[in-house]
Amino acid sequence: MKHAFYYKSKKVAINTLIHIFLLSVSVTCLYPLLWMIVSSLKTQDMIFKDISLIPHQFRLENYVLAWKEGGFGRNFFNSIIYTVSVVFGIVIISSMAAYAFSRLKFMGSKFLFIMFMAAMMIPIPGSFVALYVLLNKLHLRNTPIGYILCMINVGLSTSIFLLKTFFDKMPKELEDAARIDGCSKIGIWWHVALPLAKPVLAVVVVFNALAVWNEYILALIIFDNRQFMPLQVALQTFQGEFVTNYPLLMAGLTITALPIIIVYLLMQKYIVKGVTQGAVVG
Amino acid sequence: MKIRDAIENYTFVLPAVTIFSVFYIIPFIWVFQLGMFEWDGISFTRVFVGLQNFKEIFLQDSNWWQSMWNASYITLIALTFQNILAFMLALACDREIRMKNFYRVIFFIPPVLSEVVVGMAWRFIINDIDGANIINRMLIGMGFGNLAHNWLSDPNTALTTVALVHCWKGFGWGFLIFLAGLQTIPRELYEAARVDGASAWQSFKKITMPLMVPVMVLVAILTVLGTMQVFVLIVSLVGGEFAGHTSVPVLRILASMRGSSRFGYACAQGITFGMVLVAISFIQYRFSKKGH
Numbered sequence: 143m144k145h146a147f148y149y150k151s152k153k154v155a156i157n158t159l160i161h162i163f164l165l166s167v168s169v170t171c172l173y174p175l176l177w178m179i180v181s182s183l184k185t186q187d188m189i190f191k192d193i194s195l196i197p198h199q200f201r202l203e204n205y206v207l208a209w210k211e212g213g214f215g216r217n218f219f220n221s222i223i224y225t226v227s228v229v230f231g232i233v234i235i236s237s238m239a240a241y242a243f244s245r246l247k248f249m250g251s252k253f254l255f256i257m258f259m260a261a262m263m264i265p266i267p268g269s270f271v272a273l274y275v276l277l278n279k280l281h282l283r284n285t286p287i288g289y290i291l292c293m294i295n296v297g298l299s300t301s302i303f304l305l306k307t308f309f310d311k312m313p314k315e316l317e318d319a320a321r322i323d324g325c326s327k328i329g330i331w332w333h334v335a336l337p338l339a340k341p342v343l344a345v346v347v348v349f350n351a352l353a354v355w356n357e358y359i360l361a362l363i364i365f366d367n368r369q370f371m372p373l374q375v376a377l378q379t380f381q382g383e384f385v386t387n388y389p390l391l392m393a394g395l396t397i398t399a400l401p402i403i404i405v406y407l408l409m410q411k412y413i414v415k416g417v418t419q420g421a422v423v424g
Numbered sequence: 425m426k427i428r429d430a431i432e433n434y435t436f437v438l439p440a441v442t443i444f445s446v447f448y449i450i451p452f453i454w455v456f457q458l459g460m461f462e463w464d465g466i467s468f469t470r471v472f473v474g475l476q477n478f479k480e481i482f483l484q485d486s487n488w489w490q491s492m493w494n495a496s497y498i499t500l501i502a503l504t505f506q507n508i509l510a511f512m513l514a515l516a517c518d519r520e521i522r523m524k525n526f527y528r529v530i531f532f533i534p535p536v537l538s539e540v541v542v543g544m545a546w547r548f549i550i551n552d553i554d555g556a557n558i559i560n561r562m563l564i565g566m567g568f569g570n571l572a573h574n575w576l577s578d579p580n581t582a583l584t585t586v587a588l589v590h591c592w593k594g595f596g597w598g599f600l601i602f603l604a605g606l607q608t609i610p611r612e613l614y615e616a617a618r619v620d621g622a623s624a625w626q627s628f629k630k631i632t633m634p635l636m637v638p639v640m641v642l643v644a645i646l647t648v649l650g651t652m653q654v655f656v657l658i659v660s661l662v663g664g665e666f667a668g669h670t671s672v673p674v675l676r677i678l679a680s681m682r683g684s685s686r687f688g689y690a691c692a693q694g695i696t697f698g699m700v701l702v703a704i705s706f707i708q709y710r711f712s713k714k715g716h
Contacts, residue, residue: 160516168530178545235439242436261448265701267674268694271681272451295447356538358656374540399541406536418604
């Protein structure tokens with residue numbers, strides 16, 4: 143009896159220590175975010191006087207001010223437009239290519255696929271310089287469409303890889319049946335392959351959406367006009383303009399961070415899957 | 425019929441290949457081309473200077489090498505502190521423990537946030553504004569008032585502060601990958617070891633560690649590639665267009681392009697940096713093979 147009690151209390155002690163460790167890291171993770179949200183609800187003169195994490199003030203005016211005067215409404219809308227169109231473009235374009243690489247036979251298919259994969263491996267840190275020059279030449283700089291095309295390109299390789307791996311493992315019977323029924327190749331891709339690929343498509347969608355929403359460098363060099371900028375870049379100009387108005391800045395940060403946190407909490411199953419699969423890519 | 429078939433097949437890859445050629449391959453080639461010119465990005469004339477830009481990087485550009493050192497320092501802290509923390513957390517979660525999922529969800533919140541948000545939120549917490557710095561307040565409260573100062577503008581602590589915020593943002597990635605790796609280890613191995621009388625430490629050393637080596641190498645490579653190229657976080661955290669004494673290579677490239685309008689030089693810096701990155705990941709990869 144004593145023996146069993148000893149082991150049990152030892153186990154409880156170890157588990158308590160582990161929980162303390164995990165909890166303290168969790169608190170460190172959450173503290174800055176809570177601080178950010180609580181501060182966004184305060185007035186400028188209260189922000190440093192009252193440092194508790196429980197909000198005593200609810201100044202939603204800060205949000206109204208950031209949204210209207212700070213012009214965040216416009217930038218929020220831009221971010222939504224860019225994210226939706228880039229993700230849509232990537233899903234269509236990369237799933238077509240991945241399907242072709244997996245199922246269709248044509249000359250150079252192996253070479254093209256290897257090219258996409260090589261792009262995933264080779265980092266070119268200065269490429270934004272050349273991209274800037276290129277977009278200038280094509281008269282696409284400072285235009286939303288230029289940014290959207292660039293961002294579609296950024297997500298292509300990884301998405302093609304994920305989808306092709308899935309298509310390779312997918313049984314061919316359904317497609318054969320559709321072909322016998324007289325379905326065209328495009329029809330098979332759209333009606334058979336895509337619906338079956340839903341779980342991977344979810345990973346592709348979530349990851350690219352996160353990447354586009356959080357993207358900074360290309361938006362920085364492509365856009366001169368505040369009216370086209372997505373949130374991340376607008377925040378920087380915003381910080382320059384309202385340098386001392388912390389509640390307003392925190393409201394801006396919360397507006398930028400909240401959609402991503404919500405999407406993450408809803409889709410975290412796919413994110414975990416994507417990280418572990420993406421790790422295999424590397 | 426055969427030709428129609430081929431055309432149909434090529435239409436599937438045409439959009440991807442077109443976008444890829446225009447927005448990846450052309451810039452890729454241009455980077456190498458521009459690296460040998462002196463050009464301000466606007467005028468019609470470019471001056472061919474051969475390898476002069478590279479010579480300047482290697483022999484004269486002390487700012488560049490300082491930025492390389494800064495990035496390496498941050499990477500070193502990420503490789504050790506961040507990855508050890510991530511591994512310990514993964515080990516703690518890879519057992520029968522309550523609230524496992526809760527922890528997993530929380531730890532991956534910082535990685536999904538943008539670097540701009542993380543940088544600005546932390547700047548607000550640790551930058552010294554009217555003596556409102558929370559960390560300083562805690563230090564004063566605990567009686568270490570003499571340690572309280574502006575962490576980001578003091579050159580002695582700025583880089584370490586940046587590195588720690590970077591670790592805060594990044595450890596969740598390593599944690600998830602480590603956890604996935606740990607979960608692939610068959611439980612029977614541990615049970616067999618326990619039956620044979622192995623202690624927890626022994627089975628950790630003989631089973632967990634050897635099986636986790638490939639995962640560790642992977643995380644190490646991802647950490648190096650990711651951390652060496654960090655810059656948005658630093659700009660948002662430190663402020664100023666090119667982050668002064670906490671500058672990193674990508675910021676130097678950006679500074680050459682936007683600050684001093686030397687497009688050719690910026691490309692040459694990009695090539696140099698890219699080669700360093702490829703070399704590092706190649707060495708790490710080889711090293712891991714030998715270690716086996």
